[in-house]
Amino acid sequence: MSSAKQTQLSRKLVRDLQERAIESVLFLAALSSVATTVAILGILFYESTIFFQKVSLWEFLTDTQWTPLFDDKHFGILPLVTGTLVTTFVALLVAVPLGTIIAIYLSEFASPIVREIVKPALELLAGIPTVVYGYFALLFLTPLLQVILPDLPGFSMLSAGLVIGIMIIPYVSSLSEDAMRTVPAHIREASYAMGATRFQTAVRVVLPASISGISAAYILGISRAIGETMIVAFAAGGQPQLDS
Structure with missing residues (x-):
């Protein structure tokens, strides 16, 4: 194999690696936004289940007072x-x-x-x-x-x-x-x-x-x-x- 062909193959290999690296970075960026959204929803669901074990859903939706810091909460x-x-x-x-x-x-x-x-x-x-x-x-x-x-x-x-x-x-x-x-x-x-x-x-x-x-x-x-x-x-x- 001639040196010209070797140079061309090495350049193609470098270009392919660069494109894969960029593609991986973009995929991680997109995945991070999805993962953040899923994490937020998961935390909200988890905390909500704990909250509604202490407060009924009907009281949460119909009570006319919001005093979580008072003694009479x-x-x-x-x-x-x-x-x-x-x-x-x-x-x-x-x-x-x-x-x-x-x-x-x-x-x-x-x-x-x-x-x-x-x-x-x-x-x-x-x-x-x-x-x-x-x-x-x-x-x-x-x-x-x-x-x-x-x-x-x-x-x-x-x-x-x-x-x-x-x-x-x-x-x-x-x-x-x-x-x-x-x-x-x-x-x-x-x-x-x-x-x-x-x-x-x-x-x-x-x-x-x-x-x-x-x-x-x-x-x-x-x-x-x-x-x-x-x-x-x-x-x-x-x-x-x-x-x-």
Whole structure:
């Protein structure tokens, strides 16, 4: 065997070993994420079985008190779930219509210059720390709402929900606008050829055609609202209590 062939084989062997090494590293990286998820689920299941041996599932779901550190311990998750659902519902009442309207405007009506300015500025809202949103809700929005609703307490789920809605508007509007922009131009042109206006085309043609992407934006907004803690802790108070 000539030296040229030996050199070529050695290079091929080195290349194959490098590719296998890279493939192994990538496999370990993917496996680590799966293993971490499985470990978290396993620990949660194990700890839950120990917890529910001492606390009944019915008490956990229906008790209206969460006082695990008191002498008279209660582990009712109902106030926590109720507060989360109420603030999420209020947030969606704000974010879904406003985010959809903004997406329709940016996709179908805004000029390229306006879109290049408004969309990045809107997405900056997603980068603001939630602590800032919490102080904004507590120190600005709550006093403003108390002028309109004098009986509103200093800590309220209404204020927290409204600010969470403002926070998730960029998620809904940006993803919805991206989904609407992916609708082919010939669909719009066909609508215009049938005599539809720009508004009719946007609402009756483009919006239904991009409903899958818009639904994904709504789901992301819902998950973001459900997982928010700092705004609720600041604006709604840190006490897990269920008011009548």
